[in-house]
Amino acid sequence: MPYTISRPLRVIQWTTGNIGRRSLHAIIARPDLELVGVYAHGADKVGIDAAELAGWPEPTGIAATNDIGALLATKPDACCYNPLWPSIDELELLLESGVNVCTSAAWITGAKQTSADRARIQMACERGQSSIFGSGAHPGMTNTVAMVLSGACERVDEIRITESVDCSTYESAATQTAMGFSQDPDTPGLAENVQAESEVFAESAAMMADAIGADLDRITFDVTFTAATGDTDLGFMTIPEGTVAGVHGYHRGWVGDRNVVSVGFNWTMGNHVEPPKPLEHGHVIQVFGVPNMRTVLHCLPPKDWAEPGFMGLGMIYTAMPVTNAVPAVVAAEPGIVTLADLPPITGRFAG
Template sequence: MKKLRVVQWTTGKTGTAAVRGMVGHPALEVVGCYAYSPDKVGRDVGTLAGIEPIGVAATDDVGALLALEPDCVAYMAYRPDFDHLERILESGVNIVTTMYMLAGPGYGEDVRDRLAAACERGGSSLYASGVYPGHAAMTVLAASAMCSRIDRVSLLESLDMSGYENEKMFRAMSIGLDPDDPAAPGMIEANCGSFKEQIRVLARALAVDLDEIRFTAEFGAANADTDFGFMKLEKGQIAGFKGVIAGIHAGRSVIECRFVWKLGHDMTPNWPVEEGYLLEIEGVPGVRVRLQPLGTARFDGAVTTAMPAINAIPQVVAAPPGIVNHADLPFVKGTHLLTRVDER
């Protein structure tokens, strides 16, 4: 089979997982890589991803990457560069991304319209996914086909995050602040913007008109000074959250994205964690789906975030131009992976 040519856009935690997922993939080939950090320019992409060299050097030259005529860019930057996104799309190159706020107007109506117009000019598609938001919602939509009536849909991500070494992200979420800090609620809500897009995508898929989307959260405080190796917390500082993003229809919560995120387990309140995802449909019949790792290992968050986007690349390349969501595509699955020859 002719492999689809893919450019990986940055090699942070999620980006390196994407590279490892594509190397040896029967349908995909990494042909280029955008480096955000100057110290990564010129280095082999395999080396950056912690595997053997693959003969592809990272660059910060956007023009050179587009000249490779890739079929798709796997865009996994820490923050979006809308000029880059527009340039890629209007050049005719499709994008899959784990930045779920790009699924709708999360960055503003003007940004969505700008990117949609770039898709039309280039005949390209933009698709946002991940595990949650993203793949968990695809799973609950599949389960909804069993029902004759649906009263409420809820998705819960419940995890101890201490195995995910990302101090920059945690500090931006307000971890380490005093629970009474007035900035804390706004910081965690800002980091849940992608879930608001997930609510809108689910509402569209289930043909529900929403009146509003509400956000509530509470904070857990560390019971003792703790050194996690990659960051430290002091007693009394924010160490976790429990919250709900709710889509409201006729005064009632009908679609909910829930989260329990904890950095360790020594905090008050000390909410239990599922170490995975709990998807529930209240209705006839009621349905519960649990996504958890096999055995005692935890999910690798970088892998489970990257691969729903990577595995969607063939469908996205074949999709009509525009911003497409998982309800717009043929069902994304691990096609080819049972016969994959691992070259890592």
């Protein structure tokens, strides 16, 4: 391996929502990681043992807190940072304190941030001699697989990744509405809003282009909204007839008039919709060139899966590319590091 660990790495978990609690569970389980703190976003979680928040069977003795100073006082090597959106203030504080950050919070290269905010992060890394790394399922794991597949090609013409799924099991009305679902498809500015909400996909497209040696001229976005043919009640939100029930879009990178990288989604919600392309219920990863390469990633339950539904699996799939990267990120050179910079990230054998 390109790095060695002489002691368990000290890690704090930042938030314990859908993704964060899966990360927390994995940190507790790994002998090469030592949980030293948990940041609680909500006051109702302050004082609760990490085991209860993560669904771990035995108490850890680590209580969640909203005291950032107390967390930094534990001298962590790394932080698994899992809010929905990144806070530049929080990231700057962690990084300048010498804490390496591994995050699922809409971060791949930081390019969607303002130039001033991205500069703040870079300078914080320099001051703290720390690194920040972003990943997840998509973008994240899908980009890794695409770049690996490209290694089988003599010539790469285009990399295209499509998340082709029914999103109905992701019970976050705010997130789904922000992505256009349940809104009038003719709402002014809807496409621009979806573009902004999904800008991290553009970051991943640019990262892959750089990895294959393509100097992009521009990145564009296109999207098609499909209206529901009937009402759907999903419990946590409704999709009325005539509102958006399908979103099919891509962030595309171009060299001249050639589309070199495309990262996007073919999403539906509810049963009353016919998307422009049939769902493949997974991540479709294609590399066009010599030869053409294609695979579909499916996230499937193990035989002993006891949770109802599959939302938990998706959260694990999103959390683990970040949590499992902790040792590599701690060993990395200071600064903003990406999937293209790190050695392959692997899981751990449960011996």
